[in-house]
Amino acid sequence: MRSLRGWVLALVLALLIAAVAYLGQPKQDSPEHSSNSDAANGASAARLFAEAMGHPTSQIEGTFALPSSQGLIFVFTPTSAYSADDANQAAAWVRQGGVLVYASEQGDPELDRAFSVTRYGGAIGSGVEYANPSLDGVTTVAGGAFASPFDVSAQQVAMLRSRGGLPLAYIQKFGAGRVVLLADPLVICNGYLDKADNGRLLSDLLGLVDDGAAVGFDEYHHGVILNDFAPQAWVATPWGAAILWFLVAVFVGLLLRGRRFGPLIPRPAETVRADAEWAVAVGELLRRSGARAMTLGMLASASERAVAQRTGLPAQPRDRFWNALYSRAPELAAELAEAERVLYGTADGDADMLNAAQRLHRIAYPPAPERRSRQ
Known part of the structure; x- marks a missing residue:
């Protein structure tokens, strides 16, 4: 108890x-900017906006299966790390003509590798970001207070810059497709689309694909996958x-x-029981269970086996044993049969059964000649 x-x-x-x-x-918080979340930092409005613009939308979950090569995928702040295979699959999909919008504060190591993304180590103020003429109708966008800028190459064209001129978003031609990097995902999240020109920025991103093209949202890397069972996942997530x-x-x-609730009490050593005690215990159990007939049968069978071993006869089948015993040792057979008859006829009590059992034992295990002379 x-x-x-x-x-x-x-x-x-x-x-x-x-x-x-x-x-x-x-509550009402989505640091991974899930397209299922209606929080201010969620991305459900982006999915609804894409549907309103005539794009069939889907969520990538369960397995990392990408839509058609002419579609667009939003990747918001992966909380489950991309594997090398997933990142290579995404890069191959973009090379075939897809568009990937990759919005993450810190980035994913494998995805950054696949798309040659280089980020500065520190964070800068990014409350207001300034657009270049490549974005139609976008002058400024509003986002979070801080973001980590990009170190862009000649193939990566900056679209948004900080007040100090550091790139906070860029677009790059990648094979037959394009990849868009956003250092601050909040600029296209629910609670920010009505600020500055954020809504127009989202519209321009959707305009990178044809009308009616499929738009997907990566929720697979927001859930629990095999990579989440790494040791760091035990303390890095709620x-x-x-x-x-x-x-x-x-x-x-x-x-x-x-x-402990007190001193240890040593276990007493078990005493070795004599063989006679086991015999007494078994006999007592048989007596209490009323197994008199079974006990008599056991005594008779044991005696017959001992006699069969002494005379060199097989104990089974039983009828053949008795026929052979009468042929080989008729006196012994008669004595054994009489002893068993007396044993089965002991209905008066335990004393008569004990006498009959002792008689059977003497027949089955006769004493040696020298012991007889001493007796």
Whole structure:
């Protein structure tokens, strides 16, 4: 009962910590800018806007399956790291004519490698970003307070710059397709589309593909995939922290359950039982269970096996044993048969059965000649 109480306390403590960790998470927040979220930093409005513009939209989830080569994909701040295969697949898709809008504050190592993205290490003020003439109808956009600028190459054309002139967005021709990099995803998120020229920026991005082209949103790398079971995922995400707290609670529960409440009491050494005690115990069990007939059968069968071994006869089949015994040792056969008859006829009590059993034992295991002379 005490052991069960310890487990119950550990379970209650774990559930309490998990509930606090879950309820303590900020509500209406989407740091990964999910297209399922209606939060200010979510991207559900971008998906609805694309649908309103006549683009069939889809969410990439379950498996990383890309839409048709003439479509557009939004990748917002992956929380589950891209594998090398996923990044190479995305790069190959763009080379075939697709358009990838890659908006992430810190970037993904494999995706940055696949598209040759170079970022400055520090962050700069990015509350207002200034557009160049390549964006139709866009002069300024408003986003977050800070962003990490890009180090663009000759093939990468800056579209948005900070007040100091550092690139915060660029477009690059990549094979037959194009890739657009945004250092601050908030400029096309729900709560910012009505600020400055942010809505026009989103419209220009959708205008990079033909009317009716498919638009996809990568939610596959916002969910739990095999890469999430890396050690860093246990502490870098809310669910990982909750699991860590659960393990700590279970450990504490087990620790409390194993706590001593007094000095250790040594276990008494077990005494070796004599063979006679086992025989007495088995006999007592047979007597209590009322297995008298079974006991008599066991005694008779054991005696027959001993006689068969002594005379060199097979004990089974039983009728052949008796025929052979009467032929080879008729006196022994008659004595054994009489002893068994007396044994099965002992209905008066345990004393008569004991005498009959002793008689069978003398027939089955006769004493040696020298012992007979001594007796």
